[in-house]
Amino acid sequence: MRIPCTLMGQTRCHAAMTRIVNLWLLCLLLIALPFAAMAQDDADDGQALLEALDVRSFQDKAEAIEAIIQSEDERANDWLQALLDGDLQRHKDDGRFVIITDNVGREWPARDALTGEDVGEISRRELSRIDINNALRSQLRSALSMVELYTGERDERLDAAEGLIGDVDDELADSLESRLDDEADADVRNRLNQALAVYRLEQGEMDAVETLSGSLNSDVRIALSRAAEGEGAVADAARAALVDIEQKLKVNRGLETLYFGLSMGSVLVLAAIGLAITFGVMGVINMAHGELIMLGAYSTWMMQQLLPGHPGLAVLLSIPVGFLVSALVGVIIERSVIQHLKGRPLETLLATFGVSLILQQLVRTVVSPLNRTVTTPEWMSGSVAINDALSLTLNRLYIMAFAVLVFVGLILIMRRTRLGLEVRAVTQNRAMARSMGIRATRVDILTFALGSGVAGLAGVALAQLTNVGPNLGQSYIIDSFMVVVFGGVGNLWGTLVAGLSLGVINQILEPWAGAVLAKILVLVFIILFIQKRPRGLFPQKGRAAEG
Amino acid sequence: MNLWQSMARRDRVFEFLAPAISPVDVRHGPILYMEDVTVSFDGFRAIDNLNLTIDDGELRCIIGPNGAGKTTMMDIITGKTRPDTGDVWFGSRHDLLTMNEPEIASLGIGRKFQKPTVFEALTVFENLELAMTADKRVIPTLTARLTGDVRDRIEEVLTMIQLADQQAQPAGILSHGQKQWLEIGMLLMQRPRLLLVDEPVAGMTEQEMERTAELLTSLAGKQSVVVVEHDMGFVRSIARTVTVLHQGSVLAEGSMDQVQSDPRVIEVYLGESEEAA
Amino acid sequence: MWLSRPFNERSTRLFLLILVLAVTLVTILHLALPPENPLYVSGYTVGLLGKYLCYALLAVAVDLVWGYLGILSLGHGAFFALGGYAMGMYLMRQIGDRGTYGDPVLPDFMVFLNWESLPWYWHGFDMAWFAFLMVLLAPGALALVFGYLAFRSRVTGVYLSIITQAMTFALMLAFFRNEMGFGGNNGLTDFYDILGFDLRSGATRLGLFIASGVALALGYVLCRAIVASKLGRVCVASRDAEARTRFLGYRVERVQLFVFVVSAMLAGVAGALYVPQVGIINPSEFEPLFSIEIVVWVALGGRATLYGAVIGAILVNYAKTVFTGVMPDAWLFALGGLFVVSTVLLPKGIAGVLAYRRKQRNESDTTEVPA
Secondary structure, eight states, rough: OOOSEEEHHHHHHHHHHHHHHHHHHHHHHHHHTTTTHHHHHHHHHHHHHTTTTSSSHHHHHHHHHHHHHHHHHHTTTHHHHHHHHHHHHEETTTOOEEEESSSSEEEEEEOOOOOOOOOEEEEEGGGEEEOHHHHHHHHHHHHHHHHHHHOOOHHHHHHHHHHHOOOOHHHHHHHHHHHHHHOOOOHHHHHHHHHHHHHHHHOOOOOHHHHHHHHOHHHHHHHHHHTTOOOOOHHHHHHHHHHHHHHHHHHHHHHHHHHHHHHHHHHHHHHHHHHIIIIIOOOOOOTTTHHHHHHHHHHHHHHHSSTTOOHHHHHHHHHHHHHHHHHHHHHHHHTGGGGGTOHHHHHHHHHHHHHHHHHHHHHHHHHHHSOOOOOOOGGGGSSSETTTTEEEHHHHHHHHHHHHHHHHHHHHHHHHSSHHHHHHHHOOOHHHHHTTTOOHHHHHHHHHHHHHHHHHHHHHHHTTTTTEEEEEETHHHHHHHHHHHHHHHTEEEEHHHHHHHHHHHHHHHHHHHOOHHHHHHHHHHHHHHHHHHOOOOOOSSGGGOOO | OOOOHHHHHHHHHHHEEEEEEEOOOOSSSSSSEEEEEEEEETTEEEEEEEEEEETOOOOEEEEEOOOSSHHHHHHHHHHOOOOOOEEEEEETTEEEGGGGGGHHHHTTTEEEEESSOOOSBBHHHHHHHHHSSSSSSSSHHHHHOOOOHHHHHHHHHHHHHGGGGGGSSSSGOOOOOOHHHHHHHHHHOOSSEEEEEEEETTOOHHHHHHHHHHHHHHHTTBBEEEEEEOOOHHHHOOSSEEEEETEEEEEEEOHHHHHHHOOHHHHIHHHHHHHOO | GGGGGGGGGGGHHHHEEEEEEEEHHHHHHHSSSSSTTTOOOOHHHHHHHHHHHHHHOOOOHHHHIIITTTTOOOOHHHHHHHHHHHHHHHHHHHHGGSSSOSSSOHHHHHHHHTOOOOOGTTTTTTSSSHHHHHHHHHHHHHHHHHHHHHTTTTTTHHHHHHHHHHHHHHHHHHHHSSSGSSOGGOOOEOOEEEEEEESSHHHHHHHHHHHHHHHHHHHHHHHHHHHSSHHHHHHHHHOHHHHHHHHHOOOOHHHHHHHHHHHHHHHHHHHHHHHHHHHHHHGGGOOOOHHHHHHHHHHHHHHTSSSHHHHHHHHHHHHHHHHHHHHHHHHHHHHHHHHHHHHHTTTTTTHHHHHHHHOOOOOOOOTOOOO
């Protein structure tokens, strides 16, 4: 690639100039805004620059790009980015240059490349794209990164430096080195050093390997493995560094699996913990538990429909709403069906299964048989990068935290409140508790409401991960029962441990077995586990538990 | 006579000839031997270093306050509960800790539960039929026929437990006392070497109690009988040797009079119950 | 002999009589009447009735373990489906080179998946006797392994129900996979003939209907024979007081295993007769919902009666046919309601109501056994 002037000087100068131009433009705008002619004049410059791009030869295009960089036009950045993304297009009829903002469907919304004005939707057949090849792409990226490096905020500079790794050539290397002197931020310096080291490694310098060893960046790894293919001391060092990196990657991959496992596990815990209360503590088999989860998820969707434009607020509000909706439905189920089947667990199972069918069909009829999507609020999207190989998605972190909160809350309710005490009393000896003045029926209702409400909370959380549909609950009911049975009935801690470990086991199995087979293996594992320990991980002991 | 019939016949002959007394070896001492048995539930020691021997043909009464470990002891002997430590031997040949409930039952240890458990959906006759000593494997049970000998034996026990008139009725509609009797009858059908009887006279009338006492004492000698009972009058009427359990271990052992004069026993148990009586 | 015992029972003789009459009547109405006659039974209806009979046999199998043994299996659909798949594999091999791709050995879906040769477990299914044996052995083996593990460690009650449900769920996921070699989610279909008879001909359909009736009769008698034997009384004993039964010296887990395997095999036979009549077997038969539905047929009909299971299966499935034809959306409401009603309001099912009526009619009858 041929870059006619030293980019270093060019860009530095560009930066200074940009500032001046900006100021100047500002003045110009203030003074001469009414004079459209001025703007028109300005546009003509840009038009020429862009027209130079609309040529066949990629070499000519490279020169045109260089010209844009040198033009110090303040819109240059925008153009280059659009060109890189393939969004810079020319209208076939009037020759206008536009930057499309969305390329879904047939009609694409776009803005004028020169004025920035919104030009509405243009049929994609009327547009022709300015094509680029890989060499141009690399040129564009380097140029954009350099601009960012000089003008950007800290995070932008960091991204720019990271983008440069593997794309550094002779000329860029010089300018990077001088930039390194000016850079104050340690992280950015680190990145720049890596970018330079990759370049120097390509030149066969030994000390570059040292700088690069331990880096988890994928471009660094590519450079190292390229270097490792050769012979000699550098190649040997590169090989050693690669082994070291592989090791680190393995650890990171392990951590990632653990993270995904724990987050899946916390979903399982959320789904199962309500069941642990109704099934474990009260001994009631509620097959409609999954549908209570589903109702919680639908509450979230409902709240977002009611509060358009405030997805975050809606999600927060749906926590109490989801709880109440599911708790209410739970109480209705308890009063209308379950209380009549006391002491007949198998019949309870069947009857509540019937209820689950009714609830599913109800949602299908009233809302829709189709899936609904819940918007993820802004503060829940994105991820936290721990290092190059490991980043944690925020929504899963939130759900883990939520699961912990719900769990702690339940433990506190069971241990510290009057209700918890009464629940435990009724569980252990109903007649005795009654004779001591505990209203067993009321305790039943409250316990069931609590368990069902927690199912609703699980639904609120699940709505952030999957689509909300009438079958949502069905896919969780068997898993939830597995978790409760695995953990030991009547033991909230057991549910926590079982849920988390099943989540992790599933994630460990998935890469080599595939999602479906992993699920089958987990089910088989639990079936076998129950053989060995019929009362779960943490069984209740003693004569009373034998019944 | 075809092959099938001859097979069936041999089966019957075998059952008829089968020794009613299981090969338990009591030449070298007691029929039941428990040593240093301990079992705990969640840290609570239900049985704590229990030592107990029952001689062949003995009638032993076991008393003790609630929670003394009487029922748990029976659970251990019959294989329902496994002790944490200790030895339990039936005769000198059979280590009961290595066997499961049906194996122990077929060795000749019969048990009557504290709460009478009879099969309520089955008739009295059928209850006894199931209890009878026979080849209890699946296929022989499937093909089993009600022979005259079986019928005779059931009739005999029916008379003994005075339920001959109710034999066609489901056991569920019997009175509490009758259920107790039925359960004892089921024990008799098994012809066990060792009978474990948990509170046999609970819910019985005075008359029924007397008859039970008579029955149990008549069994002793041929069979060993261990009776757990709360009713002191009943214990006094049948007991030769009495063992007092307290907090999972043996507190005292001896004749009724010896035990009653033991100050420790008076303190934990008898004193209170005599005052109450 | 123990197998002949049921013929001494009035209820069994009555049941068999009704069954024989019904099957004969349908056959006569189908064959002897012209299609214009309002009493004419169409080929479609014959197929439908044959399907009901298969379901009835399945329900009898479930009632044997649930009613008499107290084991609520929520996975009997899996045994039904396995029997169905064994039959489906036979029918698939019978297609020969008449498939779309014309491969003489490989079924169409394998050619489609670019498989080179037949997987080992597909061998032998070209022979009818082997396939029919597998109809019994495949579900039997699954029940044997599963039951052995479950009963040995005394997994009972609700726990057992839930892991049977997990079993059928896991199998459903497995059979949905193309790699399993059972046609993935399309299952096995497009059959041509069975034992040389064209599956699309009316005569074959009628034959299958009669075969289903015979299978139901035989299955019923077998179950009745088990129930009326001493083993049946041991079953009831272990259902009501499992520990007590053990103390009497019965190996309860073996009794449970034996009856469970017999029941699974009956379910397999039902599945095998079902597949040629509906012309397809796919993983949806493994769905937990289907298995639970079977239980509701039994619950509605009345458990521990066997004939109640037959009544329940036929009634519910007739209702399903009517409902899904008239208002498909309402069927799940109706089914859900049925679950609730049959457990809360009719704990003894229709058979219980019948028995109560009979009892009211002749109060003097003291031999009546309360269920």
